[in-house]
Amino acid sequence: MYHYAAGKLDWLAAGLATEGSNALRPRAGDVARRDVPTAALGERLGEVAERVRAAGWDACVVVNPQRVVFGLLRAKELAADPGLRVEEAMRPGPSTFRPYVSIVELARLMTDHGLESSPVTTSDGRLVGLLRRRDATRVAEELGGEGGNGGEGGGGG
Amino acid sequence: MTEEALAARPCSRCDRPIDGCELCEDPGCRVPICYRCLQVALGQAVPQPHTHGG
Secondary structure (H helix, E strand, C coil), X not given: CXXXXXXXXXXXXXXXXXXXXXXXXXXXXXXXXXXXXXXXXXXXXXXXXXXXXXXXXXXEEEECCCCEEEEEECHHHHCCCCCCEHHHHCEECCCCECCCCEHHHHHHHHHHCCCCEEEEECCCCXXXXXXXXXXXXXXXXXXXXXXXCCCCCCCEC | CCHHXXXXXXXXCCCCECCCCCCCCXXXXXXXXXXXXXXXXXXXXXXXXXXXXX
16 A cells, blocks of 8 residues: 655645745746636536636536546537536546646647646646636746746646 | 557657647647656656666
């Protein structure tokens, strides 16, 4: 049996306070939108899509009661048959990133791969927020090449 | 592009044959990347002298 002991990266991944010059650089967790709509697996897609649109969003994260990310509903999935259950329409197991990932590198990767949005989660998969590409690229451009990894790790999952 | 050709595409960073892009999972991805290279790109891991075993 392996007992996982949380370490420094888990501290960062939980969004806890950090210090030093590197802590001043914006990272994925700082830019991710925490007010992203969420949905449960058993909900009807039509109800979720209506709620998401009313909130001014075009994406929704599917979570369980502990806010562990199960899937993602982007615009394409939200436009599917409204009678479907969320679990039938969602993109299961989307790529997720830890909150401490460099926003510059992440913006570059999201642009290269055409990702409109990606969930940001803690080490144990709990939703922190949804990082939108336009937010990531805007902050990366403001930094003007600053804000690399700077010795602290990133993380994809 | 055929399914076989897509499956044979290597990681754009290390040339390792991969089934698909670890990041976007798009079979037509122009810059497919393997899990290991993604971890390195994000700062989660450091490049190893023997990238894939050894």
